Amino acid sequence: xQSSSFIPYTRPTYDADEMxxxxxxxxxxxxxxxxxxxxxDRPVSKEVIEQLILTASTAPSGAHKQPWTFCAISNPEMKKxxxxxxxxEEYTNYHGRMSDTWLKDLEPFETDWHKPFLETVPWLIVVxxxxxxxxxxxxxxxxxxxxESVGLACGMLLEAIHYAGLVALTHTPSPMNFLTxxxxxxxxxxxxxxxxxxxxxxxxxxxxxxxxxxSDISVFY
Numbered sequence: 541x542q543s544s545s546f547i548p549y550t551r552p553t554y555d556a557d558e559m560x561x562x563x564x565x566x567x568x569x570x571x572x573x574x575x576x577x578x579x580x581d582r583p584v585s586k587e588v589i590e591q592l593i594l595t596a597s598t599a600p601s602g603a604h605k606q607p608w609t610f611c612a613i614s615n616p617e618m619k620k621x622x623x624x625x626x627x628x629e630e631y632t633n634y635h636g637r638m639s640d641t642w643l644k645d646l647e648p649f650e651t652d653w654h655k656p657f658l659e660t661v662p663w664l665i666v667v668x669x670x671x672x673x674x675x676x677x678x679x680x681x682x683x684x685x686x687x688e689s690v691g692l693a694c695g696m697l698l699e700a701i702h703y704a705g706l707v708a709l710t711h712t713p714s715p716m717n718f719l720t721x722x723x724x725x726x727x728x729x730x731x732x733x734x735x736x737x738x739x740x741x742x743x744x745x746x747x748x749x750x751x752x753x754x755s756d757i758s759v760f761y
Contacts, residue, residue: 570699571751576707577651578744579661579736586614588704589663589737596697602684607670608693608732611723614663618722623658625718626711626734630655633714648747657709661736666719667694668729680728690732697735707740 554562593610601607613619630653634643658664669690673681683689694710701708716731725731 570702573698573702574707574746575709576740576744576746577657577709578741579657579707580739580741581660581662582739584662584706584738586612588706589665592697592700592704592737593665595700596693599689599693599696601689601692602686605670605673605683605689607683607686608690609668609670609725609729610697611666611668611725612663613666613723616659619659619661619664621722622664622719622734623655625722626655626658626713627653629713629715629718637714648749650747655711655713657736658711658734661738663737665697665735665737666723666731667697667733667735668720668725669732670729672728674728694733694735701735701737706737707744709736711736 589612593612596610597606597608613622634653638646667690669686670683671686672683675681698708698710711734713734716734719725719731719734720729
């Protein structure tokens with residue numbers, strides 16, 4: 541049986557007081573993260589987007605298969621096509637697919653089927669989940685815990701975007717098959733999230749919301 545190769549783990553550790561302070565300060569910083577739908581057209585360099593994707597790629601994954609592809613789009617023509625296709629799906633959602641309860645729950649956010657930000661924002665990152673891989677002979681190779689792995693990577697991508705001083709929206713125009721076609725992705729990939737990334741508009745506003753309290757989201761035994 542072939543043995544795995546291991547290397548020393550060399551990350552620093554902290555005493556209890558510093559650990560608590562770091563945990564508190566990180567929470568306070570992350571608690572400032574908000575989802576935006578009002579973006580500036582101010583440019584963001586490709587190098588920044590590359591680093592954000594690299595950060596997302598450090599996420600854990602089933603059997604280290606890393607079952608994700610990040611498609612970064614800045615081309616205006618492609619962004620326009622994505623907006624048109626997304627709005628077509630969203631129009632149908634808001635005019636029949638969504639239940640009355642769903643539409644009622646969306647009212648505080650004042651959203652509708654119009655998605656102009658998909659063209660305004662400098663970058664769109666479309667995250668695809670890779671259902672399987674193909675070996676050199678074209679045979680399928682399993683990936684494991686694909687949804688969980690890609691979900692973790694997307695969470696780390698959102699944190700990296702926030703850390704860089706940018707804002708994002710987790711957009712899910714369902715169904716999203718049009719992204720596969722427009723971006724000419726292979727059969728083993730499925731669209732997972734469409735994430736606009738950029739600076740906030742100068743007059744951007746967000747809903748006045750409160751997050752659930754610790755007691756609402758946790759149980760200690």
